[in-house]
Amino acid sequence: xxxxxxxxxALLGLAAVFGALLGxxxxxxxxxxxxxxxxxxxxxxxxxxxxxGHPGCRPYAExxxxxxxxxxxxxxxxxxxxxxxxxxxxxxxxxxxEHGEEIPTQVAVIREDECIGCTKCIQACPIDAIxxxxxxxxxxxxxxxxxxxxxxxxCPVDCIDMVPVDxxxxxxHWNAPKDQNIIATDKTGLLEDMVEGGNLS
Amino acid sequence: MSEYLLILVSTILxxxxxxxxxxxLCPFMGVSNKLETAMGMSLATTFVLTLSSVCSxxxxxxxxQPLGLEYLQTITFILVIAVVVQFTxxxxxxxxxxxxxxxxxxxxxxxxxxxxxxxxxxxxxxxxGFVESIxxxxxxxxxxxLVLVLFSAMRERxxxxxxxxxxxxTAIGMITAGLMSLAFMGFTGLVNI
Numbered sequence: 152x153x154x155x156x157x158x159x160x161a162l163l164g165l166a167a168v169f170g171a172l173l174g175x176x177x178x179x180x181x182x183x184x185x186x187x188x189x190x191x192x193x194x195x196x197x198x199x200x201x202x203x204g205h206p207g208c209r210p211y212a213e214x215x216x217x218x219x220x221x222x223x224x225x226x227x228x229x230x231x232x233x234x235x236x237x238x239x240x241x242x243x244x245x246x247x248x249e250h251g252e253e254i255p256t257q258v259a260v261i262r263e264d265e266c267i268g269c270t271k272c273i274q275a276c277p278i279d280a281i282x283x284x285x286x287x288x289x290x291x292x293x294x295x296x297x298x299x300x301x302x303x304x305x306c307p308v309d310c311i312d313m314v315p316v317d318x319x320x321x322x323x324h325w326n327a328p329k330d331q332n333i334i335a336t337d338k339t340g341l342l343e344d345m346v347e348g349g350n351l352s
Numbered sequence: 353m354s355e356y357l358l359i360l361v362s363t364i365l366x367x368x369x370x371x372x373x374x375x376x377l378c379p380f381m382g383v384s385n386k387l388e389t390a391m392g393m394s395l396a397t398t399f400v401l402t403l404s405s406v407c408s409x410x411x412x413x414x415x416x417q418p419l420g421l422e423y424l425q426t427i428t429f430i431l432v433i434a435v436v437v438q439f440t441x442x443x444x445x446x447x448x449x450x451x452x453x454x455x456x457x458x459x460x461x462x463x464x465x466x467x468x469x470x471x472x473x474x475x476x477x478x479x480x481g482f483v484e485s486i487x488x489x490x491x492x493x494x495x496x497x498l499v500l501v502l503f504s505a506m507r508e509r510x511x512x513x514x515x516x517x518x519x520x521x522t523a524i525g526m527i528t529a530g531l532m533s534l535a536f537m538g539f540t541g542l543v544n545i
Binding site for chain 2: 154157158161162165166169172173176177180181182
């Protein structure tokens, strides 16, 4: 009988010591990460346009988490400010005009016969949505483009247009079920449909 | 001194844990698809195997043996290994985020690596002392790493080779492992421990 008790006590003691050790380690070696930054970052439009004065959406999220203004994001517009105000439980303020005005969602389109292949827009694009190489025609991957218009200014021949994506009632349609048997490289056709249908998100 | 060297040679080559004793085959097949992940796994395993080998030895020597509870060694060692892995993960995460990113998911995976438990049990069976336990664990880990890295380098090349259809994928991996095991039989009798 006493053998069993000793065995149980020994294991119990060992488990208790290890448990205490792990509990101590969990506090002593805690990694500080701010989960609120991730939540804010998720609400931002991820255009990485820098209009808020920060080098990207995540730095802006960090500044909001540190108590900064929530009304500095023109691409996100009113909807983003509302969502942020709800998340952070603060007053929703109108968009700060200093950082730009809310414009409908756009995509950049390169007039491809005028493109001289200078790669300047490729370097300007914060999310690598422009494809092409030196002295070859460039093109915009419409599904990746966030409409930040940072590529318009560097273009030496002004062949980039910002085309609004109509997201009003007129351009709205049901998401028709697509053929599921596509592979990634088949996506081009699908994408053009989406741009035409104004359903580009 | 030469005895310690012999332990290393024995565990790395002659009694290689993967190819001769067939322990830890799961990560051997599982993470050998890419050289990079294989190296991450090797690093993490070396770390944990050495540490857990020492800790299990201490737990056995100073807790189980004085109390006459040798029959509890398996469950105790599993407990020790799990704690060592968890603790290591926490410390590495705090002190070196870079290393944590390299080892990352491999650390918790090692808890279930039977080579880790195998080394702890074999240490007791062979009645290794403190230093011998460290070397035995370290040698086993180096042997494991050596084989894993060699194997993954081979598999990377096999992936591009023209393998007959029935042998594609894991099948050719198994055959390769078998051939490697045969090759390691060549070390038999080099050292006898």
